[in-house]
Amino acid sequence: MTNPCATHPQRRNPLDHLFQLGWKKNTVLFLEDMATEPHCVARVISVQRNLFLVSNAQEEWLCSAAGKLLHAKNADFPVTGDWVLTHDKHITAVLPRQNMLSRGEAGSHDRHSGIAQKTQPIAANLDTVFIVSGLDRDFNLRRLERYLTLVYNCGINPVIILTKADLQNAPENFQMEVESIAFGVPVILCSAKNMQGKEEVEQYIQRGQTVAMIGSSGAGKSTLANMLYGKDIQITAHVSESVGKGRHATTHRELLKMPQGGMLIDNPGIREIAFSEGGEGIQRSFEDIEQLAEYCRFADCTHQTEPGCAVLRAVQNGELPAERLESYHKMQRELDYLESRSTKSADRIEKERWKDVALRIKDLKRRRR
Ligand SMILES: Nc1nc2c(ncn2[C@@H]2O[C@H](COP(=O)(O)OP(=O)(O)OP(=O)(O)O)[C@@H](O)[C@H]2O)c(=O)[nH]1
Ligand SMILES: [Zn+2]
Numbered sequence: 565m566t567n568p569c570a571t572h573p574q575r576r577n578p579l580d581h582l583f584q585l586g587w588k589k590n591t592v593l594f595l596e597d598m599a600t601e602p603h604c605v606a607r608v609i610s611v612q613r614n615l616f617l618v619s620n621a622q623e624e625w626l627c628s629a630a631g632k633l634l635h636a637k638n639a640d641f642p643v644t645g646d647w648v649l650t651h652d653k654h655i656t657a658v659l660p661r662q663n664m665l666s667r668g669e670a671g672s673h674d675r676h677s678g679i680a681q682k683t684q685p686i687a688a689n690l691d692t693v694f695i696v697s698g699l700d701r702d703f704n705l706r707r708l709e710r711y712l713t714l715v716y717n718c719g720i721n722p723v724i725i726l727t728k729a730d731l732q733n734a735p736e737n738f739q740m741e742v743e744s745i746a747f748g749v750p751v752i753l754c755s756a757k758n759m760q761g762k763e764e765v766e767q768y769i770q771r772g773q774t775v776a777m778i779g780s781s782g783a784g785k786s787t788l789a790n791m792l793y794g795k796d797i798q799i800t801a802h803v804s805e806s807v808g809k810g811r812h813a814t815t816h817r818e819l820l821k822m823p824q825g826g827m828l829i830d831n832p833g834i835r836e837i838a839f840s841e842g843g844e845g846i847q848r849s850f851e852d853i854e855q856l857a858e859y860c861r862f863a864d865c866t867h868q869t870e871p872g873c874a875v876l877r878a879v880q881n882g883e884l885p886a887e888r889l890e891s892y893h894k895m896q897r898e899l900d901y902l903e904s905r906s907t908k909s910a911d912r913i914e915k916e917r918w919k920d921v922a923l924r925i926k927d928l929k930r931r932r933r
Contacts, residue, residue, distance in 0.1 A: 581620065581622055582621060584825075585619060586774040586826070587647070604649070605620065605649060605650075606647070608642050608647075608648060609644065609818065610644055610819065611818070615628060616629065616648075618648065629654070629655045630656045633655060644688070645687040645688040645690065657920055659921055660921070663688070664685055664686075665718050667684055692720065692722070692773065693777075694723055694724075694768070694775055694779075695778060696784060697727070697779055697783055698728045698783045699728045703738065705741065707780075708724065709745060709891050710891075710895065712745075712845070712849040713846050713849045713850075713895055715845070716846075724749055726738055726739060726742065726751065728754075728784055729760055730758060735753050738753075739753055745849075746849070750764075754784075756784070759791065762791060765792060766792065769827075770825050771825030772826065777829065794823060845899075846899055850892050853867070853884070853888075860874045860875065876889075
């Protein structure tokens with residue numbers, strides 16, 4: 565295969581086909597007049613060390629990252645779900661991200677605080693994150709709280725999927741229990757045994773939507789993906805194309821095009837849930853505590869030892885489980901720490917990214933003249 569962009573040079577709206585891959589109208593801007601350029605826009609389907617499988621909805625091809633990106637800081641390295649500019653089988657720029665699901669890297673924890681020191685990006689540009697939890701030994705409200713906060717912190721909408729509903733006589737009780745800690749978050753009961761929940765879940769994977777799944781190993785993510793897909797998903801992409809010095813590569817597909825029209829990202833199980841950045845997540849996942857806090861005597865009450873604390877009173881009355889408050893305090897400590905550590909806001913990173921993309925396009929146009 566030669567230049568994949570050269571195949572469709574005369575399209576009326578050259579980015580039309582990208583909508584199938586989840587391209588959003590509001591991210592088009594000045595990129596629309598560029599698809600006839602040798603740089604073209606593609607989405608990252610999977611990442612394997614420094615090899616990227618990308619797609620423009622018509623073709624898939626392998627790219628390596630331009631040197632500049634390879635040496636860039638962690639945050640600039642292309643991840644699954646990223647929109648990128650490619651040129652001669654090189655990714656030259658990562659387009660600004662709508663959002664990024666990331667977490668603290670396993671094994672990078674500070675010995676004293678227990679807080680992750682490094683961020684591990686999981687996926688970019690998501691509309692929804694499915695938090696998958698099995699109704700077996702995997703079920704754990706405190707863990708779900710952490711997942712919710714993690715997803716909210718990244719500015720993405722969570723949906724909780726309780727799999728293996730067939731293992732319980734009254735799965736609705738679990739659903740209600742989860743609803744009581746996840747205010748306004750859809751909680752869907754699913755079973756691969758009898759296709760329960762399939763239609764409810766399908767509304768989130770319609771055309772243009774991108775969804776990632778997170779949950780512990782064995783939670784039932786792959787089984788759920790297969791149920792939605794209708795058959796076992798073939799995740800190995802045999803891209804028989806020479807890369808670099810005549811190397812042929814086989815890679816995994818992480819971003820899956822679903823028959824419902826949307827894209828689903830399956831990631832290796834997240835066994836450890838550490839936060840990677842400060843954000844508003846905790847206020848949203850602990851709305852009950854936030855509401856109670858309005859009645860605390862002091863506006864800056866930390867709900868630990870203060871007199872007149874409405875939150876502590878609720879624990880004493882049995883209205884609020886003590887473990888939930890404990891979980892809140894623990895997350896608050898982690899997030900406070902991260903906030904104090906972050907030096908550069910996400911906004912600034914995205915602004916710089918736009919500048920970089922604009923420069924790259926300008927440079928390209930100049931060279932063509
Ligand atoms: N009874 C029942 N078992 C299920 C259901 N869904 C998944 N399982 C079983 O749970 C086990 C784990 O399911 P997987 O889909 O492999 O879990 P996973 O989340 O993809 O696990 P990782 O790949 O390790 O992240 C398998 O033995 C499945 O057969 C279900 O709806 N009902
Ligand atoms: Zn208080």
